[in-house]
Amino acid sequence: MKHFSKRLIFWLLLPVSALQGLWLRRTAIRLPEATGPRKGMLGTGEKIQLLALGDSIIAGVGTGTMEHSLPVQFANALAATRMCSVQWRVEGSNGADISDLRHSIKQLHRDQRADVILISIGVNDVTGLSSTRYWRTQTKQLMLELRNKWPLAEVIFAGLPPMGQFPLPPQPLRFTLGQRAATLDAIAAGIISRQAGMLHIPTDISPLEQEFCEDGFHPSAESCANWASVLAQRFEADKLDRSVSGRG
16 A cells, blocks of 8 residues: 555656656756776786676766776775776766666677676666666566676676655655655566576665765765775675575
8 A cells, every 4th residue: 555655646746747857957967977998907816807887877977087986986896805806897878778778788799708797777767757667678688688698797786876865856856756766676676686696786875974966966976985885895795695505
């Protein structure tokens, strides 16, 4: 009943939220993607290939330079945690939704290696009003394509952020975005939980506690550093847990 009530409220508020969304698209500050090389290496020791795929978070929007972006800071945290070298590559695009992500994967050279894959996607599916059926189908296809192309890679899906806490959108748009993001994230988490070698890590980053950029929509470089550290810790903890329990 509670779930039904939330969905009903979402649809009742949608007409007003849609108008607010159109206004926001025209007036919001648009920050550029991060500058600098989109591939490099960090650390020393055994080499790990990290491939980062997805949306503006992967593209480093709001962080200034690629070295301060979430993928590269995650590579740095992973290198420090595992005492290894991480060869990283970023394939992200501002505004990308899950369909764009699937298309970009198809465009990658078939010899592109990946031991660890970091994915951020879904925010633009929320703002684009993708249906839950569409999102579920696309997510299942994405997981299948990732496994077919990189059968041995460990995949990390960074969960959709708590959009209901973003400072930029006015109410009731903020509420509807938050509800939709939570719904899509729960669907993705359920699908990923059934895949071997894939991990959904909830995104706990919040503008109520951490710094956001002036656009009110993207975390700052400092917040991305904290986020990257959490991702690395959760990733390694899950890897240890799977090793102890004997799961794949």
